[in-house]
Amino acid sequence: MSRYQEMAVFAAVAQAGSLAAAARQLDLSAATVMRSVAALEARLNTSLLLRSPRGVALSPAGETFAASCQQVLQAVLDAERSVLGLHSDPAGQLTLSAPLLMTPQVLLPITLAYLDTFPEVQVVSQARDGMPRLLEDGIDIALVVGPLPDSSGFAIPVGTVRPILCGSPAYLARHGRPATPDDLRQHRTVAWTSAGYVTAWRFCHGQAVQWFKPTPVLSCTTQQAAIRAAVAGLGLTRCLNHEVHRELQDGLLETVLDDFAPERLPVHLIYREGRRATVRVRTFLDFAVPRLRTHPALNG
Template sequence: MDRYHEMLMFEALSERPSLAAAARRLNVSGPTVVRAIARLEERLGVQLLLRSTRGVSLTEAGAGFMADCSRIIEAIEDAEASAKGLHVQAKGNLKVLMPLLFSRYVMTSILSDYMNLYPEVKVFAQYHDRFPNMNEEGIDVAVLVGHLPSSSLIARQVGHVRAMVCSSPAYLATHGEPGVPEDLRDHRLVATHAYRDRVQWGFHHNGEVNHLKARTRISCATVQAAIDAAAHGAGITRCLSYPLYEYLNTGRLRRVLQPFELPALPVHVVYREGRKASMRVRSFVDHIVEGLREHPAMQPDAD
């Protein structure tokens, strides 16, 4: 079996790490796939799969090799289509990661438009507020908030977000508006983590960052719950600005202590292969970069 067919056998595991599913996808027997993967591991001298009673999963080396196989196979398919004079359309599976509330407040319309433009691309979206190991996790594209660590990844900046303190107009009318961060000690504070009886919020003053520690009145299990609680008059909360945009724009929440906010954080779209990226990755990155740069929630001082 040549190297290309070995890659095809291994890449068949991309949708789901199951040897039986890969065999069905390729219309071959299960033992054929098992033997092909074993030969591939022996030739490369690395373990690509971890086998257990619950199935198989990719090793770190396997995840990196999977990404390369997918890119090479798609490039071959594109080259063949181009030689035949066919229009090359983005297609295949695309695994993306974004901050948790991006789906609801920023990405819904952008993703929907992309799916309409590229119907042959299947997007698997994950929503987590963390920096991933993109090679190990097999992630094609990620939207990351904050300053990026040094890496070989390609990053395109699309905007900024801020940590904002806000509350409902009704609450502020009843309890007064804090003029300086220390005033928050006399207010009902809404935490964005469950079972948090204190908050530690950073503020910028006279060129320095100071952290205010204060007791909370309500602790919410999610950021969304804290935002909703504040919008209904429960108190004052603090979170990143992108899920607050609609609330601030419609007047359900009002921004306070703006002069003391920390500097804005950059937002980047990050991917791995650069110029060698597949058409589905390039098309997705170009589409969401344009959409995010135009979105009002990504502007430096959206309020």
């Protein structure tokens, strides 16, 4: 087999999770598939599959190589479509990444409208906070919040978000609205912490910066849980405005201390290939960018 054929066989095994299933998918014998994978492992001098009586699984090297194989095979398919004049019709898999609470509040409705317009595309949506690794994680486009590192690839600015403090109308009716960050000492707070400790909240007023270290009545390991507790009236919570966009629109939460909010954070769509990007990537960018730039969660 050629190297391309070996990669295609291995990619099928990785996707199917079984040598036999991959053989059926490719219309090859199981022995042929086994020989192809063995030849590939010998040439690379590494184990790509972990074999056991229960079947096979990808080794760490196999997971990395499978992602690379998928990218190479898709690039070849895109090149063939381009030569055949099919490049104007996007098709195939598009992998998107966005922060956990950005996906349902902002990106999902845009993605559904894109799929309705381009039905031959299949989208894989990943929710992850922090800066994604596009190449290593096989991500085509990522929606990211915050400053970008130099290695982030091509970036398109689509808006900004802001840190806010909010509580439910029922809580504010019972406990009043704080007028300054110092007033928070008299309030109940709900905090989100993924590191096991609660960080201080930063407030700005003109050139002055003030910090408040909450002693929360409830600490949650997810931002979503802290927001739900705030909606239930337990206390005030700190988050980014897009994370509670729907709750603010529906009147379930109200912001406080807006005059003391820190600076806004930039939001970008990042991708890898620039002008050489596939038609799936280009059409999604063309579709999503104007909609994101007018979305109230990224401009409010």
